[in-house]
Amino acid sequence: MIRVAVADDHPMVRDGLRWLLEATEGIELVAEAANGHEAVRCAVLEHPDVLVMDLHMPDLDGIAATAEIARTAPSVAVLVLTMLDDDESVFAAMRAGARGYLVKGAGQLEIVRALTAVAAGEAIFGPGVAQRVWQHFANPPTQAPPFPELTPREREVLEMMAAGSLNAAIARHLGLTVKTVNNHISAIFAKLQVAGRPEAIARARDAGLGRGR
Numbered sequence: 001m002i003r004v005a006v007a008d009d010h011p012m013v014r015d016g017l018r019w020l021l022e023a024t025e026g027i028e029l030v031a032e033a034a035n036g037h038e039a040v041r042c043a044v045l046e047h048p049d050v051l052v053m054d055l056h057m058p059d060l061d062g063i064a065a066t067a068e069i070a071r072t073a074p075s076v077a078v079l080v081l082t083m084l085d086d087d088e089s090v091f092a093a094m095r096a097g098a099r100g101y102l103v104k105g106a107g108q109l110e111i112v113r114a115l116t117a118v119a120a121g122e123a124i125f126g127p128g129v130a131q132r133v134w135q136h137f138a139n140p141p142t143q144a145p146p147f148p149e150l151t152p153r154e155r156e157v158l159e160m161m162a163a164g165s166l167n168a169a170i171a172r173h174l175g176l177t178v179k180t181v182n183n184h185i186s187a188i189f190a191k192l193q194v195a196g197r198p199e200a201i202a203r204a205r206d207a208g209l210g211r212g213r
Helices: 011-022 036-046 062-072 087-096 108-119 127-138 152-162 167-174 178-192 197-206
Strands: 002-007 027-033 050-053 077-082 100-103
Touching (some): 002 011, 002 108, 011 027, 050 108, 077 087, 077 108, 087 100, 152 167, 152 197
Parallel strands (some): 002 027, 002 050, 077 100
């Protein structure tokens, strides 16, 4: 018997899932939740084998609730069932610990198969989501440069600072005035929210800057 809990803020969705689960042999509905906090409470108190999780919910969204369940009730397999099918939502759910991801509109047999699979420890994704995951790993995105909040010129200045260059040397190398370099450094401190040069250099070196100079 697979014990299942359902978390969705729409009563009609919960009603439909309740009808499906109660009509399916080998599956028992043990709890329902209308928001993320209730979903976490269900996972901790009821210990279902699978918790069906919507992502867009009040109080605590499904991503945060999934991460909290992974931390406090790791034996509970979270199966996402949501209207959201964008890359950000899919991969955020995976990083949070979801073991399956279906888009609402999935057929009844598909939902039951997914419940059975994640209860058995498998990872499962709806057809469109599976294609997106495959494409992501087949063509991984290029790594974004560190500190995207900095302008290219500010990143150059920070790179030279991390390599040990003083302001005058940075100005000569980049063809700038020392005053302009000072202004760039002030902007870097503000954007990185650091107290001064040593902390900025430490952050830069931790991110791999300054090693090639």
